[in-house]
Amino acid sequence: MFENTKAFSGFSVDDIEKARRFYGETLGLRVSEANGMLTLHLAGDRNTLVYPKPDHAPATYTMLNFPVADIEEAVDQLVARGVEFEKYDGLDERGIYRGTGPLIAWFRDPAGNIISVLQMDG
Known part of the structure; x- marks a missing residue:
């Protein structure tokens, strides 16, 4: 039934303007x-819908992943743009997990x- 439908994912936010600035300016995505509503135009023709939801509750799981060639460089660039990394148990001082995987x-x-x-890797 849906084998030829170009499905896409989406997620909610509580403020579209803040999301537009963050995804467009801070992360440098085309929006x-x-x-x-916003559309994030991700590489590989993987557009993602961002929609407002007045009673938005943040996702408790990773809802968007950005593969990078060099995580150290990516973290440095994001920190320079004001992004703060999570500090879970088992992460290094920069917030990078260096265990298995x-x-x-x-x-x-x-x-x-x-x-x-x-x-x-690879």
Whole structure:
């Protein structure tokens, strides 16, 4: 039924203007706005809808992941842009997890949703 439908994902925020500034300016993504909602134009034609929700509750899981070639550089650039990384148990002083699996660091958007940058091997 849906094998030829170009599905897309979405998530809520409590303030579209703050989200537009964060995703567009801080993270440097191309964003567009229509009907009171944002579209994040992600690489690989993976557009994601961001919609306002007055009773928004932040995601308690990682809802958006950005693979990067160099996590150290990505963390440095984001910190320089004012992003604060989460400080979970088991992370280094910069907020990077260096255990099994990919190197990964988590931060939040202005609505409190959890986002990651992760360095994939290969």
